[in-house]
Amino acid sequence: MLYLLTGFDNGQVPVFVEPGTITINIPKAAYPGSSKVSGTKNNDLYREYKAISDRCVQVQKDSLEVLKKTRGEKWLDTPEGQEAWMRIGAEALIQCDAERLEFILRHNDLPLIPLMLEREIGHTLANETEEQFLSALDPSLASHPYYRSFKNSVKARNLKVGGEVPDITLPLLDGGKKYLSDYRGRYVVIDFWASWCGPCLKEIPHLMELHNEFGAMTDKFTLISFSLDDKEKTWKGAVSSKEIDKKHWTHASDLLAWGSPAARMLGVKAIPMIFLIDPEGKLISSSLRGEELVRRVRQIMSGDLYYQSSGSED
Numbered sequence: 001m002l003y004l005l006t007g008f009d010n011g012q013v014p015v016f017v018e019p020g021t022i023t024i025n026i027p028k029a030a031y032p033g034s035s036k037v038s039g040t041k042n043n044d045l046y047r048e049y050k051a052i053s054d055r056c057v058q059v060q061k062d063s064l065e066v067l068k069k070t071r072g073e074k075w076l077d078t079p080e081g082q083e084a085w086m087r088i089g090a091e092a093l094i095q096c097d098a099e100r101l102e103f104i105l106r107h108n109d110l111p112l113i114p115l116m117l118e119r120e121i122g123h124t125l126a127n128e129t130e131e132q133f134l135s136a137l138d139p140s141l142a143s144h145p146y147y148r149s150f151k152n153s154v155k156a157r158n159l160k161v162g163g164e165v166p167d168i169t170l171p172l173l174d175g176g177k178k179y180l181s182d183y184r185g186r187y188v189v190i191d192f193w194a195s196w197c198g199p200c201l202k203e204i205p206h207l208m209e210l211h212n213e214f215g216a217m218t219d220k221f222t223l224i225s226f227s228l229d230d231k232e233k234t235w236k237g238a239v240s241s242k243e244i245d246k247k248h249w250t251h252a253s254d255l256l257a258w259g260s261p262a263a264r265m266l267g268v269k270a271i272p273m274i275f276l277i278d279p280e281g282k283l284i285s286s287s288l289r290g291e292e293l294v295r296r297v298r299q300i301m302s303g304d305l306y307y308q309s310s311g312s313e314d
Contacts, residue, residue, distance in 0.1 A: 016042035056096030109138035114150035168262040170252035188277040190224040195238035200272040215248035227253035
């Protein structure tokens with residue numbers, strides 16, 4: 001189990017809590033990134049893996065210093081200088097990725113590996129290598145939460161029209177729980193919203209149109225509203241006051257606001273954001289709103305699949 005030691009002004013200290021004696025050394029409280037955690041298997045492996053990433057960053061810094069000394073800082077601001085710096089950085093990343101892949105292959109059956117990889121997505125982990133690293137993991141990890149989380153994060157960063165939408169957890173209004181994948185075989189509209197979001201509330205009449213027309217077609221269509229509120233009373237109050245607590249209208253929220261794993265997995269950075277998903281779990285659109293959304297759903301539900309397969313988000 002991973003825990004993050006907090007309370008620092010500039011970062012956190014990751015610690016794997018497991019049987020054994022764990023030693024935590026934090027040389028400078030202002031720089032928790034310089035900490036060393038050791039003494040147990042996963043903490044030692046994490047330190048070894050982090051050393052690879054740290055070397056990658058250091059190689060890039062050293063290369064930049066060489067360019068500054070040999071060509072001057074002003075040259076680095078020129079198009080030629082920028083190109084040279086980017087080329088050197090890319091070469092360093094290739095070498096770093098090769099080291100990381102070798103490390104992953106040696107320990108590819110440990111849950112620690114997908115967890116570490118996910119923590120580096122968007123930082124020192126290059127987009128084009130994410131799928132390669134994912135495929136290097138042992139199939140025995142497929143059902144582990146760390147593996148599923150990493151896989152979903154990779155999908156989210158590469159989510160495009162026609163791509164498979166990551167499976168997310170749906171904590172329901174009635175206290176139950178479902179997964180997005182439970183609705184395979186139907187068209188799904190999932191709306192990310194919040195009670196405090198004015199533009200979100202303006203979408204409600206259009207969502208109500210969809211509910212009134214297609215909500216009862218439970219074998220073909222599902223409407224889901226996922227709230228980014230952080231208080232249960234506020235969320236449930238909004239559902240009630242806006243009169244959207246309807247049969248066949250699924251409401252979900254993990255009450256984590258922008259910290260919601262579901263929002264992160266689907267790349268939600270602003271709301272309202274509405275996903276239209278086909279029966280195979282593939283994305284039709286993530287940009288339709290208002291009457292445009294209603295019109296597209298009507299066209300698809302009428303059997304005109306041109307509007308599903310065109311790949312357009314217009």
